[in-house]
Amino acid sequence: MTQVSPPLVLLAAGGTGGHLFPAEALAGVLSARGIEVDLVTDSRAARYAGHFPARRLHVLPAETVRGRSPVALARTALTLGLGFVKGFRLMRALKPAVVVGFGGYPTVPPILAAHYAGFPTLIHEANAVMGRANKLLAPRVTAIASGYPDICASIPALAAKAQHTGNPVRPAVIAAADIPFAPLAADGPINLLVTGGSQGARVMSEVVPAGVERIDPSLRPRLRLVQQARPEDLEAVRATYARLGVAAEVAPFFADLPARIAGAHLVISRSGAMTVAELAVIGRPSILVPLPGALDQDQLANATALATGGGAVVMPQSHFTPASFAALITRLAGETGRLETMASMARAMGRADAAERLAALVVATGRIHV
Template sequence: MSAVATPILLAAGGTGGHVFPAEALAAELLRRGHRVGLVTDTRGKGFGQNLPELPLYRIPSGTPSGRSLPGKIAALFEIARGVFGALNLIGLTQPAAVVGFGGYPALPLLLAARMKRVPVLIHEQNAVLGRVNRLVASRADRIATSFPVTRFLPARIPATVTGNPVRPAILAAADRPYEAPADGISVLVMGGSQGARVLSDIVPAALAALSQDIKRRLKVQQQCRPEDLERVRNAYAQAGIQAETATFFGDVAERLAAAHLVVSRSGASSTAEIAVIGRPSLLVPYAHAMDDHQTANAQALAQAGGAVVIAQDKFTVERAATMFNDLLGDPAELARMASAARSVGRPLATQALADLVERLVAERRKAAGVGSKATSKDHSVKRIAA
């Protein structure tokens, strides 16, 4: 469809799980000739840093969840201030549509858009609708989901499975086929952007408990918190396991593509990237994730046959060692899991999401008598209550 003269505003919180898909959509809409603006609050420092040519608007917001009563009141006051700021922004920019990616920084703009009857689409990265998306979902025009089964979807709002956009480096690495381990076995351990304490506590000891034949073939790469780095490094050295440890890996895509097994949390971005590249994984959902959404994400990959899931309270050295022994000792099973993971990956998620945004804009333009026929198609998703 032809590009719209007024901008499409994308609103997201400041965490990577919200920012990555929002920036991916922004880049795709720009490529298609649309004007785009980014919206967050003062906490979203990383939003837009990869797209410095785009206008970035900051409006007040607050997070009432998990705070004391005075804190909740203060947060609600900030959200109200943000709604007034968002109303002013909408008046100035006259957006063709607003797209929300979750997080409380997105809430004021989404509420203001509904008040001004601006078309609203929300994108949910997880298999459970997040708190902010849940607040506005029943008033949205469209919902885009990353998983075929997503909890808490309202029944009457059209929902489309687009998948969760991933970074360009992941898409480039996805072309590399999985090669079952032969002489060497590469294990990649990721714990989110800052590592995970439980993975540092359990994985080195579990791998150390394996047979000498497996240990001598292991090449481990593990992301750790800074305070865990030295003890993890020493644990691998004492076990005679070749290992590289760091607080951050800047080339995660390449490491994922080279891995024979991935050990990870199950955030939305991690599960999407594992599936798109197609690698077998052992997933340990973060036990305190809101609404236990990481377990739902992990189960979606496990049900396809691409992952093994162990709850954090069951993730002991003995249990992990047994799983490592079973998986690393069965190259054919690892290859089967890799194929299963790839089968549910959605490498065209960004394009599908951009198609959905364009369709929403086209429908509104058509209703106003200036539209063009939309070409994208909806795909129904299953809904479950809780």
């Protein structure tokens, strides 16, 4: 009797955790359904994909557009072209049921290669506005999944094949979502989590400790800080909190970040798509400081969406000063029930089942029978 091989889904993700995390969440759901998963990525992301739940890892050449000079553009085009040629051969060899891309230029060669080799394709856009790589791919793919509703509404041809699935989050985030928000007691501790992305943000180290110093001495002893900081900022941040007598745990990385989010009364953070998704699924209020200068203004759009739903306060970096931070913390601490209400509103926007919803779309797009 001939043994039938299980269907193969090829996930294309690279660049940052914001692309790899939702791909990892999807891989877990697909594997549980008996579907084999391979990961195709670039050499940079391959270094961080050692624990990715995939059968095999495939590396294709890829390059981000880093400048507008003819030399830079030619180098990018050449690298992406080489990635496309190798990707086309890979598709012919693997014959995947469907290829799923998660944004960023490392997904361009495999998605285009799959399209021209005749295989179904799907892209997932995590942000509230579509990124440049996904904009390039969107007209050519079979289906589009989005972390936010209506991101394709202005283009009927794209809207017709778009579906709002939400942003898949890691199992650790789903587990943290079971931890209820602890209401802020009138004179109790105020747990603040400060994070700036996988590498920490310099602005957080510059503004938050200086802002804490400006908070009234009667309120300051209630603060309990967990802060992510760049290695070069650790000593200065720790020294400031020690001088102020504020309880603080400062480190460059927290492996258990979802649990830290769940333990916080308030999170101060950038507003990458996966950060916002995790805040919503776990249900925690936040002060969001979007990364300035981004061409797509994706972090501003993400933060605005959560703030419009009542779950966050947006502070543009130009307004994120020690004085404004101290004033906002003081106000939130004095408004009994405000943080609990924000937590509920953030949670109402979360989609804990996003990985399952995306998996269902992948199965339908690839016409997979499981």
